[in-house]
Amino acid sequence: MKVPYINLGLQYQKDKSEILKKVESVIDSGMFILGDEVSQFEQTFAKICDAKYAVGVANGTDALVLALKSVGVGAGDEVITAANSYLASASSIALAGAKIVFADVRDDFNLDPESIKAKITDKTKAIIAVHLTGRPAEMDTINEIACQHGIYVIEDSAQAVGAKYKGKGTGSWGMLGCFSLHPLKNLAAAGDAGMVTTNDEKTYQWLLKARTHGHKNRDECEFWSMNSRLDALQAAILNVKVKRLAEQTERRRAIAAKYHEAFRDFVTVPEDGENEYSVFHTYIIQTDRRDELQAFLKEKGIDSKIHYPIAIHQQEAFTSKNQPVTDLKKTDEQVKRILTLPVYPELTDEQVDYVIQQVKAFFAA
């Protein structure tokens, strides 16, 4: 049996005719920039996140850059984030002109509040709390720390659409939430797309201008900004695909529950904590025998990945411009132990059972 890591083609099959009709209607209307499809998707998205406002942008990286700029992050500021994330959690800070400061993570892959505290200086302007793997970070503690120091919290919820912490959506806990709708994400466009959420009306109004050159109306520009709008064709596709998000999240969670049950005696499994509703963008186990297990699975036709094999503080883009960072003990330890197993909703029960059977066989041998 073959178990590919992902199957994007299959994802579109169920909705293909509705998607194609929608695409045709956008093309017929000629409404390619913003318009009804984008507004409709923004409203739906805000509800999913329990946020008041959502603003569609071109991708998750722009979402982070715009979020940082909206709270005034720039030269001379420091922003704390995690080094085990995708590059954009950190590159967005550099792109906003500020200094990247890495805090360590815990077993659950999310920022350790104690490490955040240790990294705060009088230059710290914001924390980017990543909900890595689709698992919510400890938002109430992070907000409390930020509040004590007068700094902003931005959620990097790129991997966590639909996740909840204490029953409330990620993207509604910080000053802003940033999402990616990249084809590999749980809610996936047919290309690049992103969203920013906020509960703050002023920030919302600023974002509407900031995503479109700083225009305050057709002819006047209030401030220099980028062109980063959610494409209307992507919004139309997302308006169809979003209808399946809750069902697909439940499917991801059901697969994860089976994996937990089957693997918890052999490896560290990413089981939800008390206040967490994770959406399992990725299912990452931790084991000292990672490389051997990955090779074994490959031989058996099962694809797995490593998210991510090089932590951001070890990337040339960072090391060529910064002093070495040597105090991220957990982050450095996890890089060698993490393995991501397939967890997408289109996996058949037979494929899930086959993954379980093979992982068990590896550890039994």
Ligand SMILES: Cc1ncc(COP(=O)(O)O)c(C=O)c1O
């Ligand atoms: C945690 C995280 N942050 C930010 C991003 C950036 O999103 P995008 O690829 O849409 O720019 C991604 C996805 O790639 C991500 O996984």
